[in-house]
Amino acid sequence: MSRPRPEPVQVVKQxxxxxxxxxxxxxxxxxxxxxxxxxxxxxLTATMNYDEKLIGNPMLPALHGGATAAxxxxxxxxxxxxxxxxxxxxxxxxxxxxxxxPKTIDFTVDYLRSxxxxxxxxxxxxxxxxRRYASVHVEAWQDNREKLFAQATGxxxxxxxxx
Numbered sequence: 011m012s013r014p015r016p017e018p019v020q021v022v023k024q025x026x027x028x029x030x031x032x033x034x035x036x037x038x039x040x041x042x043x044x045x046x047x048x049x050x051x052x053x054l055t056a057t058m059n060y061d062e063k064l065i066g067n068p069m070l071p072a073l074h075g076g077a078t079a080a081x082x083x084x085x086x087x088x089x090x091x092x093x094x095x096x097x098x099x100x101x102x103x104x105x106x107x108x109x110x111x112p113k114t115i116d117f118t119v120d121y122l123r124s125x126x127x128x129x130x131x132x133x134x135x136x137x138x139x140x141r142r143y144a145s146v147h148v149e150a151w152q153d154n155r156e157k158l159f160a161q162a163t164g165x166x167x168x169x170x171x172x173x
Contacts, residue, residue: 056085073125089134110169117164
C-alpha cells in the first residue's frame, strides 16, 4: 500500500500564512503600532517597526512605555492564539477553526532599559495553557537578542466553545 503524497511545500506555507494573517487582523493596534509577524514553522517573532509616533520621551529619545506594553501584549495574544489554532491548520481537514481571542486577566511589564528609536522584536512563550486559563512570558529586544529592553508576564482567560 502506498502512502499519500505529501502536500506541496508552497501549499502548506500559504495555508499557515493565511491563518496567521486572519489571526493578526483580529487584534486592535496591530496596524497602528506597525506590528508584523515572521513565521518559521510554528515559531513566531513579532516586529514593531520604528515610527516617530512611538516615541514617548523625545529628549532621550525612547519608545513610549504604552507602545512597548501594547507590543508585548499583542505578541503574547497572537502566540497563544497561534498555538490554539495550530492543530487545526495541521490536521487532515486543514480547516481554520472559528477565531476566538483570549482575554487579558493581567499583564505585568518589566522595563529593563530604554527602548531605542529603532525596530523592536519580541517572542512569546506559553508557560501554561489549559481550557480556561493561560500564562505567557514575552521578551523584547532590539539590536541584540541577549539584551532585552522589556519583558512581560500575562495571564489570559481562554475562549470557551460557546463564546
